[in-house]
Amino acid sequence: MADENNTTEPSTRALTRRQIVAGGTAAAALVGLAACGSDDEGATTETTAAGGTETTAGGGTETTAGGTETTAASGEGKTGGTLRVAVVGSTNDVIDGQYIVAKPDQARLVLGWEPLVNYDADFNISYEHSLAENVEVVAADHYIITLKEGITFHNGNPVTADDVIYSFERRLDPDLGLAPALSVLLDKSGLTKVDDRTVDVKLLQPAVTFLNGLAEYTATVVPVGYTREGEQIGTGPFMLKSFTSGAESVHVRYDGYWGGAAYLDEVQIIDFADAAAAVNAFTSGQVDAMVDLPFAQAEAVKGSSDLTLLVSEAGSWLPITMAIDQAPFDDVRVRQAMRLIPNREQMVQQVLSGYGSVGNDMYGKLDGSYPKDLPQREQDIEAAKALLAEAGQENLTIDLFAPDDTAGLPEMAAAFAQMAKEAGVTVNVKVLDGGTYWGEQYTKYTFATSFWGTRPYLNQVAAGSLKDAVYPETHWPPADSDFADKYLAAIAETDQDKRYAIIEEMQTEEYEDGGNIIWGFNNLLDAHANYVMGFEARPNVLNLDHFGRGMKRIWLDV
């Protein structure tokens, strides 16, 4: 196995790092890359037998060093080379086209598999980088998905409606438990094949959030019969060649990729047990890019003339959660007081080393419905004390729970406890091991900490802010609230303006009375060598510019 792919000698590339800085032609080319992705969609590709040529309708052609193969796409990039990406991982890694356990799994999934729709940089539903040509909203509970033409799996077979249906069914399979939120909206009987490229989907209830669910990066299309144990076939720009849990995976270019073949010959996702080792490997040129650069290393990378820091705004957040039906938080004044305690700017500095933005106790940051008019909540110790006094909780002492397996949460709890002292509140931070923390007590704590990824507002409500949510951490909404009814009305409303009007009421209620203390959102912090071209800093759900959308337009200027 190992012999056949001995194409790139890692150490030889390290030498070329110094030569790169000299060649300045690439910088100008970088700007046009994002746009050319969509231009390629219409291009047709034809592959002849091995060693033959491959041409597309797109601009110029590039010849690889061997000269045997001409690849297409637009003229900007150079074809060839191996990209080595360092990610912190362990033997927990799995490979699955529709499921991830850890960070390296995300990178591997995005290289090989694609969802039906996607988000653009403004977090609107987009068909770029994804398999559907159109998703028609017939009604809030009725959708018609049409596939793009000419999409093939890595084995050359065309993607059909059957594959789309199988992909839904696999995600709904209760034994696999891949997408618990989807099974609330959909069961097998709602899926009908119309023709080879069209699937009709009828939901169990009206829910426009279904579209957002389609845009999740794990909601990919796999071929009929796909399993985690079987052959790893997807539609993405790179095919999996080998995978060893906790060590590395090797991905090679799929020349038949529908969006035009990628530039790189090979991508290696390399596991590092420890971020410090990954940083050493990165700064000494053993890898070309690094996911999740430790905050402390950011300045060093900024100061280097060979390395580029990639800071992307994200919608992920680390809340402190108050169970609104448990004492003392069953008194809304205590909740309001707690939200006045943190110095949010300082929390961002302390917990995120400044790589984040201040929060306003409101989630769904990248969503178009995110409320920008609500006044920014600031630290106000006097007001907090007054509220606590009113509620008869002047000398409140309370335990705040945090898990030891999620970076930032113990630090956040400690920072909050420190600030709470000023308001006369004694917060005892209890750090539990991850297995215990997320065990039976999870979602039952009175006062705890958590983490959430980037979701649109309504999807986040379904995940965490309803009585029957997947993780009802704050036990929201209150018994006398019509929040849940508003939620049902909002997901049944296909008109965006009308929907946003309902959402605004829901957001205001949570802003006033809710149980989440959302002091900030963290940025994604990655880095790459200057000669790696094509990554762009923009709001993103995933690291490294959404892993370069499968590294399809990433190239090496060497």
Place this chain on the structure above:
Amino acid sequence: MGILKLVLRRLALGVLTLFVVSLAVFLLSQALPSDPARAVLGREATEENVAAFRAQYGLDQPMITQYTTWIKGLLQGEPGVSYSNGQPIMDFLGDRIQNSLFLMFMGSLISIPLSLVIGSYAALRRDKAFDNANSVSSLILAAMPEFVLGAFLVVLFATNVWNIFPATIRIRPGEPPWSDMKGMILPLMTLTLAVTPYVSRVVRASMIEVLESDYVEMGRLKGLPERTVLWRHAMPNAIGPTFQVIALNVAYMAGGVVVVESLFNFPGIGLAMRDAVRDVNIPVVQFLAMFISFIYVVTNLAADIGTILVTPRLRTRLK
């Protein structure tokens, strides 16, 4: 005849030790406060997922059954399946075991002879310049935690000062551990600097004791050349007592060097153990605990037998 009997008796003791260790490992892992099903499945898990997980890995069986199933698997070379990625343990730990054994071998190959030479030379030159310089430097090295030592070497040789050795090692899956010898340089340097001070100081102390003994003096008085006194008479008696210390350090290099593995991203069993403990991945913890115990038992056995064989006094007693 006597030596065979000794080896057999020690072997039997080793097996007994491993049996006791297996009981302890099993019972301790049962007593872990964290629920493995929860730890592995994470917060996404439903009650049904947890129940299915327990059934799949036999966690709903009585303890005795779990223990005998486990031991049977170990003996057949099938130590089970990892909770966290669902793969048979040997599929992803086989390479790591090989790598760790190679690191142990190479580390021993360099640090043991080096310690013997430095230790005995310091003993011969007792209280002279070499001995004093060696005492000070080995105390400093011994006082430095390995990660400081290793991080210092990385800064010096790989990242900030010179870029001459790779900062991390990369042994590709399926490749032998010696496929990246350049990457082995810094890990081996770190291990050597960490292990040699200990062993060489024990060698020095033992050598000094022997050099002051009556039979060495007798040899010298008889007019034997100093070289004969040293290598024929003093060395065999001095080296025996150091074997136990050497054995401990050798076994340590196989499974105990988590810090070194982590710093250089060395794919060894120390890191695998750390991850497994963190994730309550009990089958892996149990297997690695048994494997590392096995290494300790084997190296100690070798040290015991070696001590008896090289020490003339003990060797003659066997007959």
